[in-house]
Amino acid sequence: MSHYSVGPDMAVTLNFSLKLEDGVEVDSTFDKAPATLTIGDGNLPEGFESLIQGLVPGAREQFTVAPEQGFGIHNKANVQRMPRTQFGTDIELSEGVMLSFADQGGSxxxxxxxxxxxxxxxxxxxxxxxxxxxxxxxxxxxxxxAV
Known part of the structure; x- marks a missing residue:
């Protein structure tokens, strides 16, 4: 057991679960290998990182995370309509399908x-x-x- 606590540039091994308010599980590592990440590397949203600051090995906590602290508020400007002709005929289009686009930076x-x-x-x-x-x-x- 290390004597370090969660903070900037620390490598943290943890188990986590993420659930919606109604209890539906979105993601969890409790039933598989724990996750290892470095605080500040972007793997964990900043709002989640701030919640676990100062925790030490052996700590188990539960937090309610508001949208502003988690994945943001739903922004209507991020919903866009495009001509269907922009999509190749080989692409299966239906509601709920996730597609991948390239942004201006190529990401x-x-x-x-x-x-x-x-x-x-x-x-x-x-x-x-x-x-x-x-x-x-x-x-x-x-x-x-972190090394």
């Missing part, structure tokens, strides 16, 4: 088809958990200085 940007007609496709580029309050259950297993 991959996932979007979910939320509505479509013969001529228009509406795609939501918000994070699927945007606007949702989440229950974050975390167990700190180990904390070491």
């Amino acid at each position: 991959e940007l996932p979007g979910v088809v939320t509505w479509l007609s013969e001529t228009v496709v509406e795609v939501d580029f918000n994070h699927p958990l945007a606007g949702r309050t989440l229950l974050f259950d975390v167990e700190i297993i180990d904390v070491q200085p």
Whole structure:
């Protein structure tokens, strides 16, 4: 057991689960190998990182995470309508399908088809958990200085 606590540039091994307010589990490592990440590397949203600051190995905590602290508020500006002709005929289009787009910087940007007609496709580029309050259950297993 290390004597370190969770903080900037620390490598943290943890188990976590993420649930919606109604108890539906979105993700969990409790039934598989724990996750290891470095605080500040972007693997864990900043709002989640701030919650676990100062925790030590052996700690187990539960947090309610507001949308502003988690994956953000659902932003209507991130829902875009595009001509159906922009999509190749080989692409299966239906509501709920996740597609991958390239943003201006060439990074991959996932979007979910939320509505479509013969001529228009509406795609939501918000994070699927945007606007949702989440229950974050975390167990700190180990904390070491990141190499």
